[in-house]
Amino acid sequence: MRESKLLVHDKVVVTPGEVIAEGMEYFPGLGTYRHEDRILANQTGLLNIEGKVLKTTPLSGRYLPSRNDVVIGRVIDILMSGWRVDINCPYSAVLPLKDATFDFIKKGADLTEYFNLEDYILCKITQVTSQNLIDVSMKGPGLAKLKGGQFITVNAAKVPRIIGRKGSMVSMVKKATNCKIAVGQNGIVWINGEPPAELIAVQAVKMIEREAHTSGLTERVKLFLEQQTGVTLDMEQIVREAEAEAAEQERQTRRAPREEGFNDQ
Amino acid sequence: MVKTSTRKGEIMNYEKRPDGRGWLQTRPIIAKAGVIKKADGSGYFKIGKTEAYAAVYGPRELHPKFLQNPMHGVLRCNYNMMPFSGAGDRVKPGPSRRSKEISMVTSKALLPVVNIDDFPNAVVDVFIELPQTDAGSRCAGICAASIALADAGIQMKDMVAAISVGRVGDKLVVDLDYDEEAWGGHGGHVADIPVAMIPSTGEITLLQMDGKITKDELLSAIEQARPVFLEIAEIQRQAVKEKFARWARGEE
Numbered sequence: 061m062r063e064s065k066l067l068v069h070d071k072v073v074v075t076p077g078e079v080i081a082e083g084m085e086y087f088p089g090l091g092t093y094r095h096e097d098r099i100l101a102n103q104t105g106l107l108n109i110e111g112k113v114l115k116t117t118p119l120s121g122r123y124l125p126s127r128n129d130v131v132i133g134r135v136i137d138i139l140m141s142g143w144r145v146d147i148n149c150p151y152s153a154v155l156p157l158k159d160a161t162f163d164f165i166k167k168g169a170d171l172t173e174y175f176n177l178e179d180y181i182l183c184k185i186t187q188v189t190s191q192n193l194i195d196v197s198m199k200g201p202g203l204a205k206l207k208g209g210q211f212i213t214v215n216a217a218k219v220p221r222i223i224g225r226k227g228s229m230v231s232m233v234k235k236a237t238n239c240k241i242a243v244g245q246n247g248i249v250w251i252n253g254e255p256p257a258e259l260i261a262v263q264a265v266k267m268i269e270r271e272a273h274t275s276g277l278t279e280r281v282k283l284f285l286e287q288q289t290g291v292t293l294d295m296e297q298i299v300r301e302a303e304a305e306a307a308e309q310e311r312q313t314r315r316a317p318r319e320e321g322f323n324d325q
Numbered sequence: 326m327v328k329t330s331t332r333k334g335e336i337m338n339y340e341k342r343p344d345g346r347g348w349l350q351t352r353p354i355i356a357k358a359g360v361i362k363k364a365d366g367s368g369y370f371k372i373g374k375t376e377a378y379a380a381v382y383g384p385r386e387l388h389p390k391f392l393q394n395p396m397h398g399v400l401r402c403n404y405n406m407m408p409f410s411g412a413g414d415r416v417k418p419g420p421s422r423r424s425k426e427i428s429m430v431t432s433k434a435l436l437p438v439v440n441i442d443d444f445p446n447a448v449v450d451v452f453i454e455l456p457q458t459d460a461g462s463r464c465a466g467i468c469a470a471s472i473a474l475a476d477a478g479i480q481m482k483d484m485v486a487a488i489s490v491g492r493v494g495d496k497l498v499v500d501l502d503y504d505e506e507a508w509g510g511h512g513g514h515v516a517d518i519p520v521a522m523i524p525s526t527g528e529i530t531l532l533q534m535d536g537k538i539t540k541d542e543l544l545s546a547i548e549q550a551r552p553v554f555l556e557i558a559e560i561q562r563q564a565v566k567e568k569f570a571r572w573a574r575g576e577e
Contacts, residue, residue, distance in 0.1 A: 073565075073566050073569045073570075075475055075484070075561075075562040075565045075566060076438070076475050076480075076481045076482065076483055076484055076562075077438075077481075077482065077483030077484050077523075077524065077525050077558060077562070078562060079525075091480075093482060095482075095525060095526070100482070100483070100525060102440070102480050102481060102482045102483075103478060103479075103480050103481070104475045104476065104478055104565055104569075105478070118478045119478065119569060119572075120365070120366060120476060120477060120478040121365060121366075121477055121478025121479070122365060122383070122384060122385070122478075150383065150384040150385050150386060150444055150447045151386065151446075151447070152386070191395065191445050191446070192444070192445065192446075192447075270575065271575060273572065273573055274573075274575070
C-alpha cells in the first residue's frame with residue numbers, strides 16, 4: 061500500500077475537487093469525500109484536521125436550520141393553527157399554536173392578536189424533518205417578540221464570533237452601548253437602544269463580522285467601543301456576568317416552564 | 326478577388342493562429358470570485374475577449390411551485406448574452422432559442438458535480454451574463470458558474486472546467502476565437518466543439534459540435550486538451566482562494 065500523505069495544512073481554505081490527502085490512512089468527514097485512494101474537498105471551507113478525520117468548516121453560504129438553534133424570524137403568513145415564519149434560510153418555518161404562548165387561545169380566535177404579519181420573533185427551532193419542514197417554538201427563556209430597534213443581516217458562518225465565548229463578545233457590545241441585542245443563529249441581529257448608541261452597536265457588529273477570522277478581535281472591538289462611547293470596559297467582569305447569564309439560561313431551560321406568562325417585551 | 330474558394334472536400338492548410346498562439350494554448354484567462362456582493366456566490370471568467378459573470382442565489386424556495394421536486398433540489402441556470410455583447414449589432418433582448426438551449430446544457434453540465442439532494446423543493450439559481458463575447462461563451466459561462474457555486478459554499482465534488490476544442494483547416498486546436506470559427510467562410514472546414522469536463526475523473530459533462538470532424542480527430546482533440554482542463558480547474562480554484570485571502574487581509 062502507498063504511504064499516506066497530507067497535501068494541505070490545517071486551517072487552510074480548500075476548494076471543491078482539491079486533493080487534501082493521499083492514501084487510505086485518512087478518513088473523509090463533513091465537506092470531504094474519498095475518490096479511489098485520495099481524499100478531496102467537496103465544499104469551499106477551512107480545513108479542520110481532527111486526528112485522522114479531515115473536515116471542512118464552511119465560510120460562506122446560506123444558514124441551514126438545525127434543532128435547538130435560537131433564530132430571529134419574521135412572520136410572513138397566518139395559518140389555520142399557527143404562523144409561517146421566514147427564518148432567512150431555504151425553507152420557511154411554522155410556529156404552531158401550542159408552542160406560541162402560554163395563554164389559552166380559543167378556537168376561532170384572531171391569531172393576529174398574538175403575532176401579526178411582519179412581526180419579528182426570537183424563537184427556537186424544535187424540529188427539522190428530512191424534507192426540511194421546520195417547527196419553531198416561543199417557549200423558552202428569553203424568547204419573545206422583538207419590537208422597535210433595527211435588524212441587520214450578517215453571514216451565518218460568522219455568528220459564533222459575534223456571540224463570542226459564552227456570549228462575551230455580544231455582552232461587551234451590550235454593556236458599552238446600553239442596547240438590547242439579540243443574535244439569531246440564522247445571521248439576523250436585532251439591536252435596540254438610544255439612537256447614537258444603537259449606531260455604534262451596529263458598527264461594532266459589522267466590524268466583528270468583517271474581521272471574524274482574525275485573532276485579537278476582542279481587544280480591537282473593546283478599543284473601538286471605548287473610543288466611541290467613552291465607557292471603560294472591564295473585560296473580566298463582562299465575562300463573569302456573561303457566564304452567569306448563560307448558566308441561568310441553562311438552568312431555566314432544564315426547569316419545565318409553567319406559570320410564566322407570555323413574555324412580551 | 327480576395328478569397329479563393331476551395332474545391333469541395335479539399336482541406337485547406339491552416340498555417341498560423343491569428344493571435345500567434347500555440348495550437349493547444351488558450352487565450353489569456355482572468356478568473357475572480359466574489360465579484361457580486363449581494364449574491365450568495367459569484368464568479369467572473371474572462372478568456373481573451375469573452376467575458377462572463379455568474380451569480381448564484383440559494384438554495385432558496387422555488388417558485389412557481391409546480392417546478393419543485395420533493396426528491397432533490399433543482400439547479401436552474403440562465404445564460405444571457407447582453408444585447409451589446411457580440412459584434413455590435415443590435416440584438417433583441419430577452420430569451421432566444423439559442424440562449425434557452427445553452428441555459429439547459431449549462432445546468433446539465435454542472436449537475437453531475439453539484440450535490441443538492443439535501444434541499445428538496447428548493448432551487449439553486451445560477452445567472453450567467455456575458456457583457457462581451459468572442460466565441461466560447463458557453464464554456465466561459467460554465468467556468469464562471471463553477472467558481473460562483475464553489476464560492477456560494479454549495480457541495481460539489483469538483484470544479485467543472487470547460488473549453489472549446491476543434492479543428493481549423495488541417496490543425497487540431499484548443500479555444501477557438503471568433504475569427505477561427507469563421508475561418509474560410511462556409512465550407513472552411515472548421516469544427517468547433519465546446520467540451521466541459523470534471524477534471525478529477527476525466528468525465529465529460531458537455532459535448533456539442535458545430536461543423537464536421539472524424540471520430541479519431543475528435544478523440545485525439547479531447548485527449549490533447551486534457552491538460553488544459555486541469556489548468557483551467559486550477560485557475561478556478563485559485564480564484565476562489567484569492568477571494569478568501571482578500572477577506573483575510575480585510576480588503577473586503
